[in-house]
Each structure stands twice: as C-alpha cells, then as structure tokens.
Amino acid sequence: MHFVVCIKQVPEGTEVEIDEEKGILKREGVESKLNVYDTYALEAAVALKEEFGGSVTVISMGPPQAEAVIRESYMLGADEGYLLSDRVFAGADTLATSYTLASAIRQLSDADIIFCGMQTTDGDTAQVGPGIAELLGLPHASYVKRLCTLEADAIILETDMGDGIESLKIELPCLLTVTNEINQPRLPSFRLKQGTKNRPVTIWDHQALVGAKQGYFGLDGSPTQVERIFPPPKSQEQVIWQGTPFELSQRMCAKLRELKYI
Numbered sequence: 001m002h003f004v005v006c007i008k009q010v011p012e013g014t015e016v017e018i019d020e021e022k023g024i025l026k027r028e029g030v031e032s033k034l035n036v037y038d039t040y041a042l043e044a045a046v047a048l049k050e051e052f053g054g055s056v057t058v059i060s061m062g063p064p065q066a067e068a069v070i071r072e073s074y075m076l077g078a079d080e081g082y083l084l085s086d087r088v089f090a091g092a093d094t095l096a097t098s099y100t101l102a103s104a105i106r107q108l109s110d111a112d113i114i115f116c117g118m119q120t121t122d123g124d125t126a127q128v129g130p131g132i133a134e135l136l137g138l139p140h141a142s143y144v145k146r147l148c149t150l151e152a153d154a155i156i157l158e159t160d161m162g163d164g165i166e167s168l169k170i171e172l173p174c175l176l177t178v179t180n181e182i183n184q185p186r187l188p189s190f191r192l193k194q195g196t197k198n199r200p201v202t203i204w205d206h207q208a209l210v211g212a213k214q215g216y217f218g219l220d221g222s223p224t225q226v227e228r229i230f231p232p233p234k235s236q237e238q239v240i241w242q243g244t245p246f247e248l249s250q251r252m253c254a255k256l257r258e259l260k261y262i
Ligand SMILES: Cc1cc2nc3c(=O)[nH]c(=O)nc-3n(C[C@H](O)[C@H](O)[C@H](O)COP(=O)(O)OP(=O)(O)OC[C@H]3O[C@@H](n4cnc5c(N)ncnc54)[C@H](O)[C@@H]3O)c2cc1C
Pocket: 006, 007, 008, 009, 024, 035, 037, 038, 041, 059, 060, 061, 062, 090, 091, 092, 093, 094, 095, 097, 098, 101, 115, 116, 117, 118, 119, 120, 122, 123, 124, 125, 126, 127, 128, 129, 222, 224, 225, 226
C-alpha cells in the first residue's frame, strides 16, 4: 500500500511574532520544527507500512528550509519526500494550500491512505486535511484516534467526536486526520539518519504540477484575506502566594472582599 503523509514546518514554541501590517506570521529567523500532530500522522503511516508492507511518501508545501522536516521524516521511517516550493505558492490561504497539496497527491496517482495531522500549531484551522480530500473527491475522517482494522479496500477506525466516539468503515483510497491519541511517535533513528543522509528530496514548483490551474495557487488562489491579525490580549498577571493554609485563606478572603465578591 502507498501511504502519503502531509507534513508542515511550523515555528518552534508558542511566542510567534506577528507582522500586523502584512497580516502574516513573522517566520524569518524563527526556529522551526515539524508540526507535532504530523508526527502522529507519520507514525500511523510508518506503523501500517511495517505491518502490511508498502511505502510512505511525505509531502510538504513551504519555503526551501522546509526540506528539514522531510529529512526528519526520513529518520522516522518515511521512504520518499516531496517539497512543494515556489514563490507562486506564497500567501496561500487554507483553500490554496489544500489545492496545491491535492494537485501533488493527484500527481503521485496511487495513494491508498493520505494522513494529515488534525491541525497545525500555527495556523490551527484544521481545514487543510478535509480540503485536500474534497478536492480529490475522496472519503475522509477527521480526529481519528484509533485505527482498528486495515482491509484490502477499506479501513475501520474510531474518531473522537468530542462528546463521543464514532466507529467508521471507510473505503480506500481515503484521507484521515489524526489526533495525538492515535499512537506514540517513535524517536528519530540514528541508523536511519546515517542511512538516509544522501536520499534525495524532490522539489516541485508550480510547473511540475501538471494539469493544475495557475490561478488557484498562493495569494491569487486565496479567496480569504487577512483583514487584521494580532496576538490575543494577555490574560491577567498570575500571582503566586506562599504561606500557611491559614495565612493563605486569610489573604484570599481579604482579596475577595477587596474585589467585592464577598
Ligand atoms: C489570506 C491568507 C494568507 C496567508 N498567507 C500566508 C503566507 O503568506 N505565508 C504563510 O506561511 N501562511 C499564510 N497563511 C496561512 C496558511 O494559509 C496556512 O498556514 C495553511 O493554509 C495551513 O493552514 P493551517 O496551518 O491552519 O493547517 P491545518 O488545516 O490546521 O493543518 C492540518 C493538517 O494539514 C496538513 N498541512 C497543513 N499545511 C500544510 C503544508 N503547508 N504542507 C503540508 N501539509 C500541510 C498537515 O498534515 C496538518 O497537520 C495565510 C492564510 C490566509 C487565510
């Protein structure tokens, strides 16, 4: 079977700076890493490959430095990697991102299961996985927390519905977005690091995506516009009180009286 995993490079940490004028995240000079949910997606694919055979291909859309997450995926068991990198792809909203990734997956032509993380830790929209599936006309399930049985032409799984668990049987080919409950990702292997250091990463620009329509990429293909982007206001300062239980309860009562809660 051929498993395809969409992986995104995201800024490290939670303190991402925002360019309020341009309405984008400031990514220059910021340490980056593989989106954490994509490590679960990759682990799911590699574990299926190990059990049932086949291969794992990873795809990322991003600037040239996103090659680092593809190299990292090689250390985690991926066999082949594609980086979709082109100025034409810049400024993409979730629809244009989904279009670009879907065009690349269509070009690979033989994906049986496409895995995505349930969301990213920067854009955080959870739209790209379902967007790719819709563009490819594939059945899909989001928030998959357990893979139960893989059959020749279908997969049985459980999704987290928030207020319940749904058990589904989905025909292949399909797309799944996974939660962090699905597995425990392995650590990068030193043996694979050594063994894959000369493995190529295929770079595709917009011309490589045969049949894709030019106006659907990047800013031109993005029907949504960022009107304003700003960090949420910081919640109130947190204060830590120390003392005996009696002192702390006295102090708490005084504070509540001061705030007129009691
Ligand atoms: C109008 C507009 C303009 C924008 N301009 C820019 C810009 O100039 N530069 C910029 O960096 N961002 C820009 N963005 C943000 C960009 O659209 C999102 O980063 C991107 O669409 C992914 O959305 P997300 O992070 O919410 O992913 P989610 O939908 O939360 O991600 C779900 C899963 O989809 C997959 N996935 C998502 N993105 C990728 C990817 N790039 N490659 C591979 N797999 C992926 C992963 O498996 C991921 O776990 C813009 C957004 C808007 C609305």
